Amino acid sequence: MKVITPPIKSQGIKTKLVPWIKEILPSKEGTWIEPFLGTGVVAFNMNYKKAILNDTNPHIILLYKEIQDGIITPQIVRSYLEKEGDKLKTAGDNGYDHFRYIRDRFNEKPNSLDFIFLSRAGFNGMMRFNKKGQWNIPFCKKPERFAQAYITKIVNQVTRVSHVIKLEWEFYNKQFSEIIPLAKKGDIIYCDPPYYGRYVDYYNGWTEEDEELLFNQLTKTEAKFILSTWHHNVYRENEMIGRFWNNFNIITKDHFYHSGGKIENRRSIVEALVCNFDLDEEIAKHNHGIKKKPKQLSIFDLEKSQYAQSSSTIYKDGKFGS
Numbered sequence: 639m640k641v642i643t644p645p646i647k648s649q650g651i652k653t654k655l656v657p658w659i660k661e662i663l664p665s666k667e668g669t670w671i672e673p674f675l676g677t678g679v680v681a682f683n684m685n686y687k688k689a690i691l692n693d694t695n696p697h698i699i700l701l702y703k704e705i706q707d708g709i710i711t712p713q714i715v716r717s718y719l720e721k722e723g724d725k726l727k728t729a730g731d732n733g734y735d736h737f738r739y740i741r742d743r744f745n746e747k748p749n750s751l752d753f754i755f756l757s758r759a760g761f762n763g764m765m766r767f768n769k770k771g772q773w774n775i776p777f778c779k780k781p782e783r784f785a786q787a788y789i790t791k792i793v794n795q796v797t798r799v800s801h802v803i804k805l806e807w808e809f810y811n812k813q814f815s816e817i818i819p820l821a822k823k824g825d826i827i828y829c830d831p832p833y834y835g836r837y838v839d840y841y842n843g844w845t846e847e848d849e850e851l852l853f854n855q856l857t858k859t860e861a862k863f864i865l866s867t868w869h870h871n872v873y874r875e876n877e878m879i880g881r882f883w884n885n886f887n888i889i890t891k892d893h894f895y896h897s898g899g900k901i902e903n904r905r906s907i908v909e910a911l912v913c914n915f916d917l918d919e920e921i922a923k924h925n926h927g928i929k930k931k932p933k934q935l936s937i938f939d940l941e942k943s944q945y946a947q948s949s950s951t952i953y954k955d956g957k958f959g960s
């Protein structure tokens with residue numbers, strides 16, 4: 639499958655997981671609802687006519703709305719990157735002076751073109767905002783960053799995204815908890831929240847209470863949902879799996895994150911997809927097996943599981959047991 643990649647990058651980008659998510663999609667009908675949009679790579683590859691896309695990060699939402707509205711076009715991006723790329727090449731401190739200039743301009747008055755620049759000239763394709771909500775990733779230290787071939791690559795990404803974003807797609811800049819209740823029977827909600835206990839910045843604070851609220855909302859929804867989370871790495875298990883998500887079906891896959899500041903975050907991690915619908919047995923064969931929990935939860939189960947201690951699940955030799 640050829641994956642459509644977005645013009646912005648982030649350490650949590652799910653490009654590698656797109657075919658896997660697509661493989662388990664229950665249907666192409668209804669509305670695709672993504673409360674934690676991030677770079678948008680998952681939504682862009684799912685081919686839904688209708689979508690509700692949301693993120694608390696206003697820069698992401700503004701960029702995609704402006705592409706949808708034709709305010710940001712491939713041609714505008716090309717001219718901008720050629721102009722700023724030229725300045726980067728000749729700027730003092732090996733280009734860093736111009737990177738700082740764009741960063742300060744963006745932090746003073748955010749705009750989508752500077753956002754693309756920072757995302758593509760920042761260290762290791764990372765996206766992070768400090769406590770004041772300002773861009774907080776240093777320069778990749780490549781003054782020649784915006785060579786013609788790289789500009790063309792970014793421009794092509796904008797072109798493809800402008801083709802897949804449909805007029806019917808709605809963009810929001812709200813809390814996830816305001817978006818999930820919009821889902822109706824027949825819709826599909828894909829959730830990729832910040833991973834609990836792994837990474838925090840201005841737009842990615844994530845507490846146990848957030849996870850519990852998400853669990854409560856996804857338990858009540860009439861729509862189908864798929865949740866991305868991490869299952870375990872070499873150091874530890876994700877305690878939220880035992881606490882909440884074992885109530886649903888889970889499949890897992892090894893994944894290696896190439897970018898990320900902390901060394902722990904750059905190691906291999908076992909990714910999980912949690913869903914509230916039954917999965918094909920065929921899928922189980924190449925996904926470490928399925929941990930099944932097909933029955934509908936009763937209110938009693940729900941209350942129990944919300945306060946239950948973690949870890950009734952044992953993950954061993956690629957199989958689940960209890």
Ligand SMILES: C[S@@+](CC[C@H](N)C(=O)[O-])C[C@H]1O[C@@H](n2cnc3c(N)ncnc32)[C@H](O)[C@@H]1O
Pocket residue numbers: 648650651652653673674675676677678679680692693694695812813814815830831832833841842843
């Ligand atoms: C792990 S990233 C999503 C990555 C995305 N799936 C991708 O492939 O690029 C989580 C996203 O959720 C957003 N976010 C964090 N807390 C949120 C909240 N309470 N409500 C909505 N969005 C939130 C962050 O700004 C971030 O973009």
